[in-house]
Amino acid sequence: MPFSDLIQHDFPLKHLNTFSIGVRAKHYLRVTSLATLRAALADPQLAAMPRLVLGGGSNVLLTRDFPGLVLHIALEGREILAGTPTHHHVRAAAGENWHDFVQWTLAQGIGGLENLSLIPGTVGAAPIQNIGAYGAETKDSFLSLTALDPASGALHEMDGAACRFAYRDSVFKHEGRDLIIIDVRYALPRAWQPNLRYAELANALAEQGLAAPTPQQVADTVIAIRRRKLPDPAQIGNAGSFFKNPVVSAEHCARLLAQFPALVHHRQPDGSEKLAAGWLIDQCGWKGRSMGAAGVYPKQALVLVNNGGATGAEVQALAAAIQADVAARYGVALEPEPVFV
Ligand code: FAD
Ligand code: EPU
Numbered sequence: 001m002p003f004s005d006l007i008q009h010d011f012p013l014k015h016l017n018t019f020s021i022g023v024r025a026k027h028y029l030r031v032t033s034l035a036t037l038r039a040a041l042a043d044p045q046l047a048a049m050p051r052l053v054l055g056g057g058s059n060v061l062l063t064r065d066f067p068g069l070v071l072h073i074a075l076e077g078r079e080i081l082a083g084t085p086t087h088h089h090v091r092a093a094a095g096e097n098w099h100d101f102v103q104w105t106l107a108q109g110i111g112g113l114e115n116l117s118l119i120p121g122t123v124g125a126a127p128i129q130n131i132g133a134y135g136a137e138t139k140d141s142f143l144s145l146t147a148l149d150p151a152s153g154a155l156h157e158m159d160g161a162a163c164r165f166a167y168r169d170s171v172f173k174h175e176g177r178d179l180i181i182i183d184v185r186y187a188l189p190r191a192w193q194p195n196l197r198y199a200e201l202a203n204a205l206a207e208q209g210l211a212a213p214t215p216q217q218v219a220d221t222v223i224a225i226r227r228r229k230l231p232d233p234a235q236i237g238n239a240g241s242f243f244k245n246p247v248v249s250a251e252h253c254a255r256l257l258a259q260f261p262a263l264v265h266h267r268q269p270d271g272s273e274k275l276a277a278g279w280l281i282d283q284c285g286w287k288g289r290s291m292g293a294a295g296v297y298p299k300q301a302l303v304l305v306n307n308g309g310a311t312g313a314e315v316q317a318l319a320a321a322i323q324a325d326v327a328a329r330y331g332v333a334l335e336p337e338p339v340f341v
Contacts, residue, residue, distance in 0.1 A: 003039045006030070007046075007069075016072065017057035018120060019338075020237035021312050025052070025070040031095070032074050034148075034182065040071060041150045051150075052341055053180055055094070055122035059129065059239055061338045063312030073124050075182065078104060087187040088112075089143060094124025094181045098131075102219070105188065111215030112141050112188030115195050117222045120233060120240070124181040128172045129337070130165040134222050135197030139165035143187040147172075147179040155182065167274075168244050168337060194218055200225060229300050237306030238297065242319060243277045243334040256330060277326075277334055278302035284325040294318040316340070 011028035014020055027049070031037045040046050050068030054060070074095040081089035088110045092101045098121050102113045115136035119126075127145055130138045142160050149156060156179070164171040172179060194213055196202040204221050205213050213221070231238050248256075253273035256263050260283070264276035281287070281301040288298040293310035294317070297303040304315055323334045 003036070003043070006036065007040075011070065013054075013057070013062060013066070013070065016054060016070075017060055017062050018233035018237060019057075019061060019239050019306050019310075019312075019315065020233075021062045021306065021310065021315075023062045023065045023312070025066040025068075027069040028072065029069060030072045030074050032076070034075070037071065037148065037180065038153065040069065041148075041153065047150075055125040056097070056120055058120035058233065059125065059338045061239065061312050061315055061336075061340050063316065063340055066341065071180070073122060073180070075124070077183075080108060080110070081185065083190075084187075086191070087189055089185060089187055091183055091185045092123040093183045094122060096123040097121075098123055098126055105186075106216050106219055110188050111192035111218075113186065114215045114219035115198070115201070115222055117219040118226045123184050127163055127165070127170055127181060127184060129168045130163075130170050132168070134201045134225070135195050137165070137167075139163075141186045141188055143185040145184040146182045147176070148182055150178055150180060167247070231297055231299075231303060231305060236297075237310070238303050239338040241277070241302045241337050242304040243281075243302060243322075244337050245274050245277050246280075246332050246334060247272050247274050248332060249273070252331070260330075275330075275332065280326045280330055280332060280334075281322055284322070284329055286322055286325070291318040291321060296322070312340075 006029055008028045011025045013025055014022040029040055046069050052066055052070045054070050054072050075093040076095055078092040078096055078101055081091055083089040090105055099118050101123050102117050105113055115134040116131060119131050119133060126138050139160055144157055144159050147156050147158060192215060201221060204225055210217055250271050250273060253265050264279040265273045268274055278301045286296045287301040289296050290307060292314040293307050294314040295305050295307045297305050304318060319336060326332055326334050
């Protein structure tokens with residue numbers, strides 16, 4: 001089939017974003033091979049347009065029809081590499097579903113990614129915001145990735161230092177924002193130990209009498225906690241946490257604690273304090289409230305939801321109202337986690 005026949009026009013994106021926002025893309029290409037991707041980038045007409053790289057669409061807020069080309073990353077494949085005496089090495093292509101990849105590693109008898117079970121989206125997007133949950137982050141097990149530079153067509157291999165991972169952040173949100181991730185490799189210790197840093201997870205395992213859990217038991221427990229707390233995007237449109245947990249100085253935190261003794265806060269290695277944005281929003285009375293078709297999830301105030309037919313603008317208006325209330329009451333600026341398109 002000629003390359004131009006692969007491009008679809010006026011393409012609906014509603015089922016390609018977990019917020020279920022009903023916008024359209026002027027042009028759309030499902031990228032199933034590196035050759036297809038290179039062909040799209042080499043096409044002078046396509047290369048001149050605005051470009052949106054899309055994985056599972058679980059961390060984007062689409063605010064209007066996209067006037068350019070959506071590159072939907074659907075590269076497939078996963079394998080166990082040679083590894084080292086201490087670590088298994090595994091690789092997956094960017095379009096693989098993250099949760100399926102994690103479950104596949106567990107089925108191969110390889111533990112280490114179980115705390116990150118059930119996070120929606122693709123393998124290729126995991127490094128973008130250094131996905132994290134239940135005491136683990138991508139960076140803890142990351143080995144390297146391959147990224148394509150659209151400007152030069154060159155493939156770059158990048159290690160963890162080059163990716164500059166931080167809380168919900170990486171180089172791909174800054175200077176590396178144009179790079180397209182092709183595949184990702186993880187190094188997982190052969191001598192596995194459960195990661196029970198997150199108290200809620202440790203308690204849930206203890207309640208089941210699992211003093212020495214297997215990786216799969218940890219995964220199953222994480223999955224159960226997440227199903228209890230977070231809405232399933234197949235039922236209710238959402239993008240997970242809508243704001244990052246804000247980090248404030250120790251002094252700011254102490255001032256807040258004097259006024260709000262129940263404030264949820266976690267000391268960071270550098271002495272700063274991470275606050276629970278969900279608690280701040282909850283305390284401002286937003287939990288369960290709606291503005292138009294956008295709402296605050298009744299079981300988790302950090303999650304904004306599409307109650308049906310919401311536009312990106314409605315979600316943005318709700319987010320702005322929440323930000324204003326939290327800033328007025330706590331002097332804390334909430335930063336959105338999803339990428340606004
Ligand atoms: P998309 O939404 O498609 O894209 C996100 C960004 O990455 C965009 O800027 C896009 O351009 C870019 N991008 C995507 N793929 C590539 C690529 N191959 N190369 C270059 N750029 C790319 N996140 C957490 O960290 N922890 C959680 O616990 C968590 N829970 C969630 C729960 C729910 C119910 C939902 C809906 C989301 C949750 N998220 C969580 C957010 C989301 O799952 C992650 O951010 C995920 O990594 C996004 O993957 P995606 O493929 O859907 O990315
Ligand atoms: N809280 C409230 N009310 C609420 C929500 C939360 O008081 O409505 C309190 C909780 O009681 C708890 C604290 O806030 O004391 C933290 O809540 P939770 O454990 O649910 O985690 P979170 O900080 O809200 C973060 C991540 C999630 C991740 C979980 C588990 C961010 C922005 N969010 O949520 O990631 O799954 O921890 O590790 O860091 C995502 O990024 O999309 C996401 C879902």
